[in-house]
Amino acid sequence: MDITFTVNGRSCEVAPDERCSLVEHLRDGLGLKGTRYGCGQEQCGACVVLVDGVPRNSCQLETGTLAGRNIDTVESLEASPEGRMLLAQFERLQAGQCGFCLSGILMRALAFVRESPDGSPAAIARALDAHLCRCGAHPRILAAIEASWQALRAPQGSR
Ligand code: FES
Ligand code: FES
The missing domain is CATH 1.10.150.120 ([2Fe-2S]-binding domain)
Incomplete structure (x- = not known):
């Protein structure tokens, strides 16, 4: 069964075994290009989004781990x-x-x-x-x- 999380209040579904970073999913899957991909190694902060209100580097978060989370982006x-x-x-x-x-x-x-x-x-x-x-x-x-x-x-x- 797919897992569900929200992005800017809208529900998203992904496969639980999907090996995709959140920044990729935002930019390429959802077309939310505001979140930037910089170093990809948690060294620059360009990709930060809020996960349940807490700043997180979206380059190192896999979408399959986000069940039930609320994501907010710059948009x-x-x-x-x-x-x-x-x-x-x-x-x-x-x-x-x-x-x-x-x-x-x-x-x-x-x-x-x-x-x-x-x-x-x-x-x-x-x-x-x-x-x-x-x-x-x-x-x-x-x-x-x-x-x-x-x-x-x-x-x-x-x-
Ligand atoms: S892209 Fe640099 S911290 Fe994520
Ligand atoms: S990297 Fe150009 S304004 Fe910060």
Whole structure:
């Protein structure tokens, strides 16, 4: 019997013995090209998606292991207030250059602004430790995440 999981709220079925990585399934099976394939070895963070709300490298996740899981990709960002805030701040601060790293970073940032009680630059830098940006856009990326966290999470009067 096929196994079922959801991607951006839509149900997907795959064979339980399918030896396909999640990033391949997203890009080639479902046509969701926003998730990037970088190193393929859990070294760059370009392929990060949320699995039940937790950032995971989709290059090393096999679809056959995902029964019952809820996957969110960069294509889902417009659907949540936190995602829309991140998109707005990344655009406002021009946080990126070629953009290859950004879908993974945005999904990591989504989990961060939802979960982290600490929105300091040091906490954001720690959260992004597993992400490489070959364009050197990290300062603007960090600033966009900090601005998003402040807008979403900081108590009134401390902004
Ligand atoms: S492609 Fe998955 S971590 Fe680099
Ligand atoms: S913006 Fe080019 S790799 Fe990050």
